[in-house]
Amino acid sequence: MDWSWFPKYFPLFVDGLFITIQLLVLAMFFGMLLAVPIGLVQVTGPRWLATFARGYCTVMRGTPLLIQLYLLYYGVGTILATYPEVRQSFFWPILREGYFYAILAFALNEGGYGGEIMRGAFLSVPKGELEAARAFGMSPMKVLTRIWLPRALRNALPALGGETVLMLKATPLAALVTVVDLFGVADRVRQETYIIYPPLLTVLVVYLVLTFIIVRVFGHFERQIPSRR
Amino acid sequence: MFPEILEFGRKGFADELLRGAAITLLIAVSSFIIGLVLGHIGAIAKLYGGPVSRGIAAIYTTVIRAVPELVLILLLFFAGTRGISALGEAVGYGPIDINGVLAAILVLAFVQGAYSTEVIRGAIQAIPVGQLEAARAFGMSPLQVFRRIVLPAMLPNAIPGLANLWMVVIKDTALVSVTGATFELFTATKIAAGFTKRYFLFYFISACIYLAMTLVSNFFIQKLERRLRRGQQELG
Numbered sequence: 001m002d003w004s005w006f007p008k009y010f011p012l013f014v015d016g017l018f019i020t021i022q023l024l025v026l027a028m029f030f031g032m033l034l035a036v037p038i039g040l041v042q043v044t045g046p047r048w049l050a051t052f053a054r055g056y057c058t059v060m061r062g063t064p065l066l067i068q069l070y071l072l073y074y075g076v077g078t079i080l081a082t083y084p085e086v087r088q089s090f091f092w093p094i095l096r097e098g099y100f101y102a103i104l105a106f107a108l109n110e111g112g113y114g115g116e117i118m119r120g121a122f123l124s125v126p127k128g129e130l131e132a133a134r135a136f137g138m139s140p141m142k143v144l145t146r147i148w149l150p151r152a153l154r155n156a157l158p159a160l161g162g163e164t165v166l167m168l169k170a171t172p173l174a175a176l177v178t179v180v181d182l183f184g185v186a187d188r189v190r191q192e193t194y195i196i197y198p199p200l201l202t203v204l205v206v207y208l209v210l211t212f213i214i215v216r217v218f219g220h221f222e223r224q225i226p227s228r229r
Numbered sequence: 230m231f232p233e234i235l236e237f238g239r240k241g242f243a244d245e246l247l248r249g250a251a252i253t254l255l256i257a258v259s260s261f262i263i264g265l266v267l268g269h270i271g272a273i274a275k276l277y278g279g280p281v282s283r284g285i286a287a288i289y290t291t292v293i294r295a296v297p298e299l300v301l302i303l304l305l306f307f308a309g310t311r312g313i314s315a316l317g318e319a320v321g322y323g324p325i326d327i328n329g330v331l332a333a334i335l336v337l338a339f340v341q342g343a344y345s346t347e348v349i350r351g352a353i354q355a356i357p358v359g360q361l362e363a364a365r366a367f368g369m370s371p372l373q374v375f376r377r378i379v380l381p382a383m384l385p386n387a388i389p390g391l392a393n394l395w396m397v398v399i400k401d402t403a404l405v406s407v408t409g410a411t412f413e414l415f416t417a418t419k420i421a422a423g424f425t426k427r428y429f430l431f432y433f434i435s436a437c438i439y440l441a442m443t444l445v446s447n448f449f450i451q452k453l454e455r456r457l458r459r460g461q462q463e464l465g
Contacts, residue, residue, distance in 0.1 A: 062396070062443035062444060063400070064402075064415070065400070066404060067403060067415065067418075067432055067435055067436045068436070070422075071428075071429065071433060074432065075429030075430075075432050078429070079429055168297070169297040172297045176407065183297065183300060196307050197304070200304045200307075203300060204292075204296050204304065207297055207300065208296060211295035
C-alpha cells in the first residue's frame with residue numbers, strides 16, 4: 001500500500017474532520033428543532049396538522065437522502081439561480097454553497113426520522129405526570145417545557161443516540177455536492193493521485209472512532225438518568 | 230399535458246426511468262435476499278458458534294454498521310471487482326470484468342448481511358427457551374428444530390426490523406450510483422436531469438418513484454406481518 005500521499009494531505013484530513021463534525025452537529029441541532037414539533041403535533045395537534053406531520057415523516061423516510069439532497073442542491077439551487085434578485089442578494093454566497101444545502105437536506109431528513117422517534121417518546125410519558133402538572137396549575141406551555149419534553153427526551157435518548165450515528169453515516173453524502181468533508185478528502189486523494197484504498201481505509205477508521213465516541217457519549221448521558229433498575 | 234421529455238421513446242426519458250426503477254428493484258431484491266442468508270449465517274455464528282466464528286461475526290457486524298455506507302460501497306466495489314479480476318487471472322482464466330449490477334448486488338448484500346445478522350439474532354433470542362427445549366426433547370435434530378420451531382417463531386419478531394432493512398436497501402441503491410457502473414433509477418435520473426437541465430422535475434419524479442416503492446412494499450409487509458402473527462395474542 002502506498003502511503004506517500006499522507007503527509008501532503010494530512011492537514012486536509014483534519015479540515016475535513018472538522019467539516020464532518022460541523023455537518024453532524026448542525027444537522028442534528030436543526031433536525032431536532034424540527035423533530036420536536038413534528039412529534040408533538042402528531043400526539044396532541046389538530047387533525048390536519050397531525051396528518052401533515054405524518055405525511056412529512058413518510059416522505060422523508062421513504063425516499064433516499066441522496067435524492068432529497070440533489071433535489072435541493074440541483075433542483076432548488078438552479079431555480080434560485082434564475083432569479084437575479086436572489087443572485088444579487090446578501091444571501092447568495094450562502095445559497096450557492098453545497099455546504100448550506102447539505103445541512104438543509106440533512107436537517108429536513110432528520111426532522112422526519114426524529115419526528116417519528118419524538119412521537120413515540122411523547123406518548124411514552126405517563127399520563128399521570130402530565131395530569132399532576134396540570135393539577136399544579138401549570139399552563140399547557142409550562143407542562144410541555146417542564147415535564148413533557150424533558151421526560152420525552154430522556155425516554156428517546158437511546159433512539160436519538162442511534163439516530164446520531166445514522167446521521168454521521170449520512171454526512172459523506174455532502175461530498176457529492178462539493179463539500180470537502182472527511183470523505184470528500186479521500187475522494188480528492190483518489191482523483192489526484194489514483195490511490196484508492198489507503199485514503200478510504202483511513203476515513204473508515206476515523207468514522208469507526210467517531211461512531212464509538214458518539215455511542216460512549218450517549219451511554220454516559222443515559223447513565224446520568226436516575227432509574228430504578 | 231406532459232412535456233416532451235417525459236414521453237416514452239427516443240425523445241423522452243420515461244422508458245429510461247422505468248428501466249432504472251426495474252434495475253433498482255432487481256438490485257434491492259437480490260441484495261436483500263443474499264443479505265438475509267448472510268444474516269442467518271451471522272446470527273447462528275453469533276449465537277451458537279465457537280470463539281473464532283463468534284469473533285469474526287462480531288467484527289463483521291461492528292465495522293460494517295459503524296462505517297458510512299457510501300465509504301463501504303466504494304471500498305468494497307473497488308476491492309471486490311479488482312479482487313475477482315485478480316482471482317480470475319490467478320486461476321488462468323484471464324481478467325474477469327464483473328458486471329456492474331452484480332457488483333452492486335454483492336456489495337449491498339454484504340452490507341445488508343451485517344444489519345440482518347443483528348435483527349435475526351435478536352428475533353431468535355426472543356423465542357422462549359422452553360419451546361426449543363421441548364423441540365429437542367421430542368428428538369428433533371438441530372436442523373429440524375430450526376425449520377419447525379425457530380423459523381416460524383422468529384419471523385414475526387424479525388419482520389419489523391427486516392422491513393426497515395428492506396426500506397434501507399431500496400434507498401441504498403441510490404448510493405451505488407457513485408460507482409458509475411450501474412444504470413439504476415438514480416443514475417438514470419442524474420443523466421436525464423443533466424441532459425435536459427430540468428433538475429427539479431426529474432429529481433422530484435424520481436423521489437415519487439422511490440416513495441411509491443416504499444409505500445407499496447410497506448402495505449404488503451403489514452399484511453404479511455398480520456398473517457405471520459395470526460394466533461398470537463394482541464399486545465396492549
